[in-house]
Amino acid sequence: MKGNPQARWLMLGLSSAVLIALGLRVYYAIYMPVWLDEALSWRLASMDWTEMWYRLQETGTVHPPLYFALLRLQMALLGDNPWALRWLSVICGTLLVPAAYWFALECLRSAGRGVSAHGQSLPVGVGMLAAWLVALNPMQIHLCCQARGYALALFLVVATSSLVLRALRETRHVWLLWSAYVLLTLAAWYTHYLTMLSSAVQWLYALAVLLIPKCYLFTGTVSTSDPSQPQPVCGWKLTGLGVSVLTVIAGFIPWASICWTQLSHARVAWHRPLMPAELTGEWGRALAGSFFDPPHFELNVLDIGVVLVVALASVWAVLRVRPAGYLLLLQAWLPPVLLGIVSWLSPRNVYSARYFFAAEFTWIILLAMLILDSVWQWERWIISLVALILMTIALATRSDWQYLGKSVGMAAVRDYIAEQWQDGDIVLAENPADFLVARYYFRACEIPVYLYGTSSSRQGYRGRTHLLDDDLCTREQLVQWRPQRIWYLRSGAYGVFPRLDLPEPWKNQETRAFARPFYLEGPLYLTRYRRQDK
Structure with missing residues (x-):
């Protein structure tokens, strides 16, 4: 040379x-912010070897x-x-x-x-x-x-x-x-x-x-x-x-x-x-x-x-x-x-x-x-x-x-919730996609995040999105836990999911929209509900 x-x-x-x-x-x-597919990779790789091997053989993978x-x-x-x-x-x-x-x-x-x-x-x-x-x-x-x-x-x-x-x-x-x-x-x-x-x-x-x-x-x-x-x-x-x-x-x-x-x-x-x-x-x-x-x-x-x-x-x-x-x-x-x-x-x-x-x-x-x-x-x-x-x-x-280096999407939601967090609050996601991304961003916080669904849908959600049994919060569990405030995440980018049907006495207080860089995810909406006991 x-x-x-x-x-x-x-x-x-x-x-x-x-x-x-x-x-x-x-x-x-x-x-760059983490998006759904990367959150799926994180969830699978976070499991133990036996569980990960089992989930990789499911049809949803x-x-x-x-x-x-x-x-x-x-x-x-x-x-x-x-x-x-x-x-x-x-x-x-x-x-x-x-x-x-x-x-x-x-x-x-x-x-x-x-x-x-x-x-x-x-x-x-x-x-x-x-x-x-x-x-x-x-x-x-x-x-x-x-x-x-x-x-x-x-x-x-x-x-x-x-x-x-x-x-x-x-x-x-x-x-x-x-x-x-x-x-x-x-x-x-x-x-x-x-x-x-x-x-x-x-x-x-x-x-x-x-x-x-x-x-x-x-x-x-x-x-x-x-x-x-x-x-x-x-x-x-x-x-x-x-x-x-x-x-x-x-x-x-x-x-x-x-x-x-x-x-x-x-x-x-x-x-x-x-x-x-x-x-x-x-x-x-x-x-x-x-x-x-x-x-x-x-x-x-x-x-x-x-x-x-x-x-x-x-x-x-x-x-x-x-x-x-x-x-x-x-x-x-x-x-x-x-x-x-x-x-x-x-x-x-x-x-x-x-x-x-x-x-x-x-x-x-x-x-x-x-x-x-x-x-x-x-x-x-x-x-x-x-x-x-x-x-x-x-x-x-x-x-x-x-969006590089900025708090957008789920990161912005996490920061916003953390600033106003009170004991007794709970975070619910409307669909599995938003739930997994939320779980990734909230992993270092002591803030509970759950996927809201019915008890009959537990197995369907679990097999389709690599969810664990304790990821799902049913209507019955919500009534039993009686959180003071509910932070509800929703977006319609990944399909049509049922709207939140909260039992009494939770009432809608405000809704905020957060932009996300990836078009497939669409904007993220955060609604805050407060319990109003009679």
Whole structure:
């Protein structure tokens, strides 16, 4: 590196991207309010191992166990403040920056476009631009700063995709590469179910490359001096692929029946069919928007433009970066298309930008390739700079930045109640979503928080939302406890729940509204009731 200035500039650029990515994600993870899904993760990881294992097998979870097991270990070491909950996601999100560089290089090298002797080839530039775009992308920052498994799952998907490309290209240490691929793929499957789509894409791609190498579509993947004779290396690679696939499937068998039960009984927040404008709106939100922005229910020119640019980049990749272009094409389009079909044909709308985590990452790689291989060299850096500026503007103009470091939502409710708290008060939540978030924010206070419901609904609430038996306060218990004041939390963002039906003698005194940064949660309403004995 001492005699290679290009290598020094490469290391400087990549290190700068990693440091900026880490700084943005740490700042966001420390100051962004905790929302429902993160409260669910906290509740599961707060249970003992036996209880957590039992709850992870319930139909209301719809998540495999690996991330929650790691989160529980993490909480045992660091605590349960917002930064401690999000630490693993922040680290994985930061590692995605060099992973983007590596993945871009593997894609281009698989097409025979390796680094030149002077280090000025296309792969280095594409990898660097992809790394910077990932570092600054708003959706990447938001998903990688949540106490959920998205960041870990995405890192594993990118790593396994890179390993597949390397294993198909290398002739040495192939079994070592396939062994690493098996371990990381199993970890991905046990982290998030949507990673199975990426694995299916990788297997189809590898089979196509190994079985039809002489087809025009895969020109340059495998070459032999005698086309009539099979290549010996190809047979070994095909064996490695087959053993890897069978090992992954066998390793997931213990959880397969639970996975099928959970997916067949999956519940989502939006029980409505997919609207046409959402098809493009979620793409625009994923690539240049924020996870906290509301979905688009009307056609938007910018969203349509995003889809067209991604489509252009996909076609370019197929034509210019064969065979890896097919892997990029499938990873970019298969998840959104399948989720769109499911949402269109059923009342369960699962078409959300957060579920495009693997596809959206691939879009960034495609855009970097399109920019740096479609224009003259002096124009590449100008367009790259413009792309980075636009991504920075998209990041800086996100509305949720105004909430960072401020007491909003449930934190503001906690502070307001704590200021006026009196002995004998009680806090009730109308629905399980608000209850779990309240439990997280009130965990350090000696303020009782309960979910208000009927005794007949206890088991339904418990199995659906990871509630414990002592979380529910029934009407009969409320009459028995006779609190002096009741603080009642409600919001209609997660469905229609019954309004509070308090028995005499509690009367409504006041209602306050508190804004929350995430559109799915909606505003939070706090009503205070006082007992008025005759």
